[in-house]
Amino acid sequence: MRKDNYIIDTSLSIYPNKFPFYNVYMKKKYLIKTDYGTYNASIWYDRQDKLYLVEVPSFSKTMTQGSNLAEAKYMAQDLIELLCEVAFDDGKIVIDDLGMVFGKKKLARPSGPVSVRV
DSSP states (O other): OEETTEEOOOSTTSSSSSOTTOOGGGOEEEEEEETTEEEEEEEEEETTTTEEEEEOTTSTTOEEEESSHHHHHHHHHHHHHHHHHHHHHTTBOEEOTTSOEEOSSTTOBOOSSOOOOO
């Protein structure tokens, strides 16, 4: 683009990704303590939606949101606890990000690849 004898670069090199409202460096990691362990959560503010978005990497493809940071953390805690209870109902165990093992039944079985730090 040309403006008053200056060339203005409008390529996407300004933004590392294609979305100008999202930047991977805006994500902050928080430890969320629940009844079933401690989990990492990535929280960032989305200017377009005017919401705090939360992603929990321990559970694939899980996201939630909140109107402020405190609500976003609370919603992340609620999401994690609900997902853990669903896993417990299926007879599975859950391993948190600190390596603690949680389960409800006596004969809980692991699901998928499991690594336990001793």
